[in-house]
Amino acid sequence: MIEVIDSAEMQSAIKRAVGAFGKENEDITYINISGSGSVLQEAYDTISKYSDRKFVLYGLHRALEMYLNPVFMKIMADYPDRVRYISIPFRIQDLLNPFSTPKHENRALKLFSDAEYRQDMAGVLLHELRKRTEEVMKKVKEIYGFEGEVEEIEKKLMELKGYEKELNEHLPGVFCDVYGTLLIGEGEEARINRNVHEMLREYSRDRPVNIWTGGILDDAVRDLIKSGFDEDIPILSKDFFRGCTAEIVIDDEDRETIEDLYNIRAEKFIRV
Numbered sequence: 140m141i142e143v144i145d146s147a148e149m150q151s152a153i154k155r156a157v158g159a160f161g162k163e164n165e166d167i168t169y170i171n172i173s174g175s176g177s178v179l180q181e182a183y184d185t186i187s188k189y190s191d192r193k194f195v196l197y198g199l200h201r202a203l204e205m206y207l208n209p210v211f212m213k214i215m216a217d218y219p220d221r222v223r224y225i226s227i228p229f230r231i232q233d234l235l236n237p238f239s240t241p242k243h244e245n246r247a248l249k250l251f252s253d254a255e256y257r258q259d260m261a262g263v264l265l266h267e268l269r270k271r272t273e274e275v276m277k278k279v280k281e282i283y284g285f286e287g288e289v290e291e292i293e294k295k296l297m298e299l300k301g302y303e304k305e306l307n308e309h310l311p312g313v314f315c316d317v318y319g320t321l322l323i324g325e326g327e328e329a330r331i332n333r334n335v336h337e338m339l340r341e342y343s344r345d346r347p348v349n350i351w352t353g354g355i356l357d358d359a360v361r362d363l364i365k366s367g368f369d370e371d372i373p374i375l376s377k378d379f380f381r382g383c384t385a386e387i388v389i390d391d392e393d394r395e396t397i398e399d400l401y402n403i404r405a406e407k408f409i410r411v
Contacts (some may be wrong), residue, residue: 140164144185145171153234160235160405166192167237172211173198173227179210183325184216193221195237201226202371203360209259212252212373219244224371247310247380248373257282261299268293305382305402312347312386314375317359319391319411321350326408331366335411337405339372342387351375353401377401 141163143150153169157317168184168189186194196214198205202224205211214222219242225233232239260282268275272289280286285295315321316337323332339348350372352359360374381402390397397403 140166141169143170145170156231156234162235167195168192169195169197170195171198178206179214183210183214184339185389186214186222193238194218194223195234196222196224197227197229198224199227201364201369203364203368203374206373207356207360209252209255212248213256215242216245216249216252241344243312243343243345243347245312245349245373247312247314247349247375247383247385248347249306250306250310251373251375251379254379257299261296265293265296268296277343306380307382308380310380310383310385312349313339313342313384314349314351314388314405316388316390316392317350317352317363317374318354320389321368322359323360329355329362329366331363331368332411336368336370338409339349340369346386349373349375350376351380353377377403 141154141157143153145153149171154163157163157165168185170185172178172182182196184192196211205224211224223237223242225237251303257385264275264279268289276289276292277288279292279296282300283295286292287295315338321332321339322329322336324330342348350359350363351374353376356374356376363374378401384406385403386405387407387409388394388397388403389409389411390399392411393410394405394408397405397408
């Protein structure tokens, strides 16, 4: 049965649209994630609790922007088979067939989202520790598995705000650079490299696809969206994956430069 977590008006509108096409009996919950910072965490808790349901999250931001949020990243990394995101205003085909495009288990996104989530949550818990001590210490034990005196917890949370720089992991999937690769030209002349864009679409049929950059993630997202890029693809930091071996790397630099700069190796390297 369709469920909608939103205003009464939106509940009625979505149920009418879905019902008009005979899909009102599907086990899908639609959740509006626009609003306060706690909305996404509440959505994550709900998705984790109801393992037999599929969920469609929706909001005002494009999918690429949403991957800058650690909680959203973690949702998409943990539940690729049961969660999708669509932007407002809806396209009717996205609302009716949100699971028509497959999502693949994404090892790189899982590693990055776990680290970012732990960092982000450590900051939140540090802020709240002295105000809601008992509740926060219980949460610390659930998430990180340790306990102790308040001063000990504070010290460990401070340490958790950093992450390991050398992962030495194998990363299945495709990893595409932003500047000079997916995004070519400068300033007002910047545009999406259509050949690379099509390559990513083809690869996404049977494996996870990621965008990554050695620069600032927010800037890369801004420039990609400005150039008309609108794909549900995670954006990651190259620096986080130092020491890793990626299955397929697409970049405008050569293989040796990427290895020297980031200590990242590639099983298959495509230079554009």
